[in-house]
Amino acid sequence: MKFYDYHRAPSPRRVRMFISEKGIDIPVVEVDLRHQAQFNKEYQDKNPRCTVPMLELDDGEYIHDTLAICDYLESIYPEPPLIGRDAKQRARVLMWYQRIVDDGFMAVSESFRNFVKGYRGHALTGPVSYDQIPELVERGRRRAERFFEDLDGHLNGREYIVNNTFTLADIAALVTVDFAKAIKLDIQGRQSNLKKWHELVSARPSAQL
Amino acid sequence: MKFYDYHRAPSPRRVRMFISEKGIDIPVVEVDLRHQAQFNKEYQDKNPRCTVPMLELDDGEYIHDTLAICDYLESIYPEPPLIGRDAKQRARVLMWYQRIVDDGFMAVSESFRNFVKGYRGHALTGPVSYDQIPELVERGRRRAERFFEDLDGHLNGREYIVNNTFTLADIAALVTVDFAKAIKLDIQGRQSNLKKWHELVSARPSAQL
Numbered sequence: 001m002k003f004y005d006y007h008r009a010p011s012p013r014r015v016r017m018f019i020s021e022k023g024i025d026i027p028v029v030e031v032d033l034r035h036q037a038q039f040n041k042e043y044q045d046k047n048p049r050c051t052v053p054m055l056e057l058d059d060g061e062y063i064h065d066t067l068a069i070c071d072y073l074e075s076i077y078p079e080p081p082l083i084g085r086d087a088k089q090r091a092r093v094l095m096w097y098q099r100i101v102d103d104g105f106m107a108v109s110e111s112f113r114n115f116v117k118g119y120r121g122h123a124l125t126g127p128v129s130y131d132q133i134p135e136l137v138e139r140g141r142r143r144a145e146r147f148f149e150d151l152d153g154h155l156n157g158r159e160y161i162v163n164n165t166f167t168l169a170d171i172a173a174l175v176t177v178d179f180a181k182a183i184k185l186d187i188q189g190r191q192s193n194l195k196k197w198h199e200l201v202s203a204r205p206s207a208q209l
Numbered sequence: 210m211k212f213y214d215y216h217r218a219p220s221p222r223r224v225r226m227f228i229s230e231k232g233i234d235i236p237v238v239e240v241d242l243r244h245q246a247q248f249n250k251e252y253q254d255k256n257p258r259c260t261v262p263m264l265e266l267d268d269g270e271y272i273h274d275t276l277a278i279c280d281y282l283e284s285i286y287p288e289p290p291l292i293g294r295d296a297k298q299r300a301r302v303l304m305w306y307q308r309i310v311d312d313g314f315m316a317v318s319e320s321f322r323n324f325v326k327g328y329r330g331h332a333l334t335g336p337v338s339y340d341q342i343p344e345l346v347e348r349g350r351r352r353a354e355r356f357f358e359d360l361d362g363h364l365n366g367r368e369y370i371v372n373n374t375f376t377l378a379d380i381a382a383l384v385t386v387d388f389a390k391a392i393k394l395d396i397q398g399r400q401s402n403l404k405k406w407h408e409l410v411s412a413r414p415s416a417q418l
Contacts, residue, residue, distance in 0.1 A: 048359065049308065057297065068303035075296035087284035088266065094277035099258065103335075126312075128355055133344045146337055150257065 001026050004054035006033045010105070010179040011066060012053035013209065017171045018070050020206035022077045026055075039127060050127050067097060070168055082168045092162040096169035104147040104176040111140030111183045144185055148177070148194060155193035159200065166201065174201045210235050213263040215242045219314070219388040220275060221262035222418065226380045227279050229415035231286045235264075248336060259336050276306060279377055291377045301371040305378035313356040313385040320349030320392045353394055357386070357403060364402035368409065375410065383410045 003019065003026045005012045019026055031037050031052050038050040047054050047064040054064040055072065063069050074083045084090035113119045114136040123132045151173060154161070161169040177187065177198055187195050201207060212228065212235045214221045228235055240246050240261050247259040256263050256273040263273040264281065272278050283292045293299035322328045323345040332341045360382060363370070370378040386396065386407055396404050410416060 049312075061297070063300045063304055065304040065307045067307060068300045071303055072296050072300040075299065087281050088270070090284065091272045091277045091281040094280055095272055095274040098274045098276060103258075124352075128352075130348060130351075133342060133348070135340075135342045135344075139339060139342070142339075143333075143337075 001058060002029050002056040003027070004029045004031050004052055004056070006031050006052050009033055009052060010175050011051070013175050014066050014168075014171050015053040015055075015069050016209045017175070017206040018073060018082060018168065020209055021080065021082055021166070021171075021204075022073060024073070024077055029056075044127065048127070049125070051125055067094075082166070082171070084163060084167065089163045093167045093169050096161050097172050100147075100151075100169060100172040100176055103150070104144060105172065105179065107140045107143035107147060108176060108180045108183055108185070109140070110136050111138075111144060112179075114140065115183070141183055141185065144180055144183065148180075148185070148187065148191060152187075152191040152194040155197045158193075159197070161197075166204070170197075170201050171206075174198070174207060210267060211238050211265040212236070213238045213240050213261055213265070215240050215261050218242055218261060219384050220260070222384050223275050223377075223380050224262040224264075224278050225418045226384070226415040227282060227291060227377065229418055230289065230291055230375070230380070230413075231282060233282070233286055238265075253336065257336070258334070260334055276303075291375070291380070293372060293376065298372045302376045302378050305370050306381050309356075309360075309378060309381040309385055312352060312359070314381065314388065316349045316352035316356060317385060317389045317392055317394070318349070319345050320347075320353060321388075323349065324392070350392055350394065353389055353392065357389075357394070357396065357400060361396075361400040361403040364406050367402075368406070370406075375413070379406075379410050380415075383407070383416060 003015065005016060005028050007030065031043065033052065037043060038052060044050055046062045049064060051064055053066060053069060054062055055069045056062055063072060071083065074081065084093045113123050114132045114134065120132055121129045124130045160166055161173060177194075180186070187198060212224065214225060214237050216239065240252065242261065246252060247261060253259055255265075255271045258273060260273055262275060262278060263271055264278045265271055272281060280292065283290065293302045322332050323341045323343065329341055330338045333339045369375055370382060386403075389395070396407060
């Protein structure tokens with residue numbers, strides 16, 4: 001296998017952490033997003049969505065979606081489980097993963113990509129040009145603020161997001177909270193549950209990646 | 210278990226079809242979105258995102274995300290498999306499911322909800338009010354058109370989207386194509402692969418739901 005990564009990007013960081021938590025070693029191919037290497041014909045032939053992360057399987061097939069990659073790695077390297085030990089635990093992790101991505105990660109991304117000059121004409125990932133929409137800067141930020149608030153409330157009395165253990169949901173949320181610094185959004189003083197959880201998960205070796 | 214549904218909405222239709230394809234029977238609770246029943250305190254206590262579909266498990270726990278619900282049902286009712294028979298098949302289904310939702314379903318939804326008067330102040334699902342943004346009507350439509358084009362290309366030489374069999378990816382794509390009628394987007398004459406596939410999957414009994 002090969003893991004197509006870019007060390008400064010938040011999306012592949014989720015897979016980077018997942019691989020580290022599994023204690024496995026997969027050769028890395030760095031895709032230089034800063035120089036738009038994801039739009040090269042060679043990469044586009046492998047992944048028409050031009051996104052990172054991507055996993056190349058041993059037979060040359062490509063999987064280019066964070067959840068699909070993590071689910072595949074969970075199947076072939078079940079220990080330690082990061083998506084749950086049974087049907088119900090899995091359902092909780094997947095539900096929270098999707099909520100974190102939709103309400104948190106994509107909200108931060110929406111605010112960031114519609115603001116930063118470098119993304120003019122590339123407000124959405126992928127090969128098609130879409131203009132920035134100024135209203136989305138503020139809307140994305142409002143959504144992200146609400147997500148922080150909701151997550152703080154959910155973490156009241158909980159050490160981890162679901163299943164009383166560290167899972168892919170914690171990975172996705174940690175990456176989202178750290179990514180939010182790009183839009184100058186930080187954990188608020190009153191969000192003490194979120195702060196405590198963030199300190200706990202940030203101390204893991206995988207979080208240093 | 211109980212399945213919280215709304216018969217006119219595209220999101221829960223995916224779960225409706227999934228349940229039908231499994232050949233199982235789950236009691237249905239209709240949530241009248243037209244009269245905003247998803248914002249009732251009683252429903253919001255069960256699902257703070259105020260979305261449908263939702264699955265109530267036998268122990269009273271609630272799962273409110275389409276993929277999480279389908280994955281749970283696949284775990285407890287493995288036959289026929291709709292998310293794949295092994296790690297690689299699963300990875301393909303999940304990758305395509307996410308692509309169909311992000312590039313197709315959410316694009317149609319973006320165009321629709323930012324246009325229709327009834328969604329003023331509710332341009333995004335959930336309990337928080339977000340204004341419509343007129344630019345998203347056109348952007349969503351462009352994204353959906355591109356998705357139709359990409360899916361037509363992918364279906365060249367393929368009967369189903371992945372794994373040479375009917376899966377959750379086909380369910381998600383069928384619901385997306387049918388939902389697109391709401392923004393007056395239909396399969397184009399030149400998209401013969403998409404048209405053939407649409408006829409094939411539309412003929413299934415589950416597609417009548």
